Amino acid sequence: MVGCAGVAGLLFSKSEPDDLEAFYPVRPECLPDIPKTRFKPRAGKTLSARRWHAAFSEDGHLDIAKVLRRIQRGGIHPSIKGLVWEFLLGCFDPNSTFEERNQLRQSRRERYGMWKTECQNMVPVIGSGKVITSAVITDDGQPIEDDKQGDSWHVTSAVSDKKVATWMLSLHQIGLDVVRTDRALTFYENGANQAKLWDILAIYSWVDSDIGYVQGMNDICSPMVILLENEADAYWCFEHAMRRMRENFRCSSSSIGVQTQLNVLSQVIKTVDPKLHRHLEDLDGGEYLFAFRMLMVLFRREFSFVDSLYLWELIWAMEYNPNIFSTYEEPSSSLESSSAPKMNDKQLKQYGKFERTNVKARNTSNHQGAALAIFLAAGVLETKNKKLMKEAKGLDDVVKILGDITGNLDAKKACEEALKLQKKYLNKTKKP
Numbered sequence: 482m483v484g485c486a487g488v489a490g491l492l493f494s495k496s497e498p499d500d501l502e503a504f505y506p507v508r509p510e511c512l513p514d515i516p517k518t519r520f521k522p523r524a525g526k527t528l529s530a531r532r533w534h535a536a537f538s539e540d541g542h543l544d545i546a547k548v549l550r551r552i553q554r555g556g557i558h559p560s561i562k563g564l565v566w567e568f569l570l571g572c573f574d575p576n577s578t579f580e581e582r583n584q585l586r587q588s589r590r591e592r593y594g595m596w597k598t599e600c601q602n603m604v605p606v607i608g609s610g611k612v613i614t615s616a617v618i619t620d621d622g623q624p625i626e627d628d629k630q631g632d633s634w635h636v637t638s639a640v641s642d643k644k645v646a647t648w649m650l651s652l653h654q655i656g657l658d659v660v661r662t663d664r665a666l667t668f669y670e671n672g673a674n675q676a677k678l679w680d681i682l683a684i685y686s687w688v689d690s691d692i693g694y695v696q697g698m699n700d701i702c703s704p705m706v707i708l709l710e711n712e713a714d715a716y717w718c719f720e721h722a723m724r725r726m727r728e729n730f731r732c733s734s735s736s737i738g739v740q741t742q743l744n745v746l747s748q749v750i751k752t753v754d755p756k757l758h759r760h761l762e763d764l765d766g767g768e769y770l771f772a773f774r775m776l777m778v779l780f781r782r783e784f785s786f787v788d789s790l791y792l793w794e795l796i797w798a799m800e801y802n803p804n805i806f807s808t809y810e811e812p813s814s815s816l817e818s819s820s821a822p823k824m825n826d827k828q829l830k831q832y833g834k835f836e837r838t839n840v841k842a843r844n845t846s847n848h849q850g851a852a853l854a855i856f857l858a859a860g861v862l863e864t865k866n867k868k869l870m871k872e873a874k875g876l877d878d879v880v881k882i883l884g885d886i887t888g889n890l891d892a893k894k895a896c897e898e899a900l901k902l903q904k905k906y907l908n909k910t911k912k913p
Contacts, residue, residue: 516888
């Protein structure tokens with residue numbers, strides 16, 4: 482697996498498909514079973530390493546508008562993907578200097594190191610290059626000695642602290658999910674890489690104990706581990722991605738976090754295609770649970786690995802808000818401030834296409850924008866409209882029809898359709 486740092490100067494070559502194979506090699510025996518990859522870096526459209534470096538001023542200020550335009554046209558070349566994602570996700574401020582970002586990066590690495598040490602003191606397996614896949618304590622905190630673990634570490638005394646016990650109970654589930662994550666990629670044939678993914682997820686679940694670990698986080702984190710060589714950098718990239726998706730993973734005995742987005746999806750379809758919505762309601766699908774997976778892990782299962790990365794960066798570029806960094810660093814500020822002054826065209830170019838439309842809508846109404854992923858899911862339903870209306874006699878049919886999209890979606894076209902649906906929805910919900 483090729484890391485970003487070692488090939489930052491790589492330019493486009495004539496053998497672009499070979500480039501992708503070099504960056505994300507697949508185990509030969511898995512090739513027949515994985516979805517076909519549609520994305521290819523395209524000269525003049527895809528953000529290349531050369532274009533990326535040229536977008537920085539001498540002291541490090543980034544022309545984010547220029548970068549967004551290029552990404553929205555053709556994605557990001559694999560050689561710089563992880564570095565660009567850090568900006569798209571709000572890890573860094575485009576208006577900062579190289580020196581300021583280096584200081585922030587170092588500070589974050591130190592903070593991650595402190596958390597890792599804290600977790601290691603409780604569970605020494607963390608950072609050892611190994612993964613826990615069997616329960617280490619019972620539900621009431623009693624230690625378990627599992628013969629399957631061999632000579633590996635085990636808990637020696639009862640755990641009474643509720644936070645520690647809850648965290649320890651999740652560690653083997655994280656491990657079981659990790660060993661199943663992106664198994665087709667040769668990257669995870671290396672046990673050290675699996676352990677790196679497990680470490681990050683284990684530490685994240687300790688730090689964000691309010692949410693903890695929920696299945697699906699492994700699918701979100703895995704690309705960061707692959708793209709960013711430094712473990713702490715991968716953690717912070719994942720952590721910032723989770724800031725956007727965190728509430729999707731908030732689960733209780735009576736509700737699932739992603740239900741909020743499913744409710745919005747229901748409202749969108751009801752507005753743009755009332756006939757389809759009524760049909761789905763008649764099939765007892767009004768809660769739109771059949772779209773659960775799409776929104777929960779941001780279409781990871783509907784696309785090949787490479788195409789899902791392409792889709793994500795299109796989403797993040799189109800949703801980009803130049804205030805994202807300051808909002809994360811200063812929680813009292815808000816991306817959704819309806820009292821913000823009207824902006825000129827130059828200022829609006831700092832926003833992604835999707836967010837720009839939302840900003841304009843907020844300037845003329847009290848509109849609060851839905852996530853682009855919701856309109857992507859709506860677009861999928863619209864592309865299957867005729868089949869759903871004609872062939873779906875129950876929810877099983879809906880699930881089967883939507884299952885046929887796996888590997889058959891074009892990320893760029895899906896985003897373009899989502900943007901059209903966004904405008905259609907805004908027009909239909911605009912107050913007179």
